[in-house]
Amino acid sequence: MRRWQEARGEARRLIEGGGVYVDERRVEDPKEEIELKSGMLLRVGKKRVARLVG
Numbered sequence: 001m002r003r004w005q006e007a008r009g010e011a012r013r014l015i016e017g018g019g020v021y022v023d024e025r026r027v028e029d030p031k032e033e034i035e036l037k038s039g040m041l042l043r044v045g046k047k048r049v050a051r052l053v054g
Contacts, residue, residue, distance in 0.1 A: 019045050 012030040014020050020027040021043040022034055040052045 014044060 011020075015027050015030045018026055018028070021041075023041050024043075027034070036052055038052055038054055041049065042052065043049045
């Protein structure tokens with residue numbers, strides 16, 4: 001499985017830059033807790049997309 005981000009700092013910068021979406025809703029707060037559910041769509045930037053299963 002490919003790593004989505006290399007470090008927490010990179011993840012924080014992506015969120016603060018507006019590049020992270022959960023179910024087409026932009027994540028704006030790096031400290032926001034998100035309840036993950038099967039079928040959710042996670043997008044980081046333009047090319048990294050995944051649908052959660054399980």
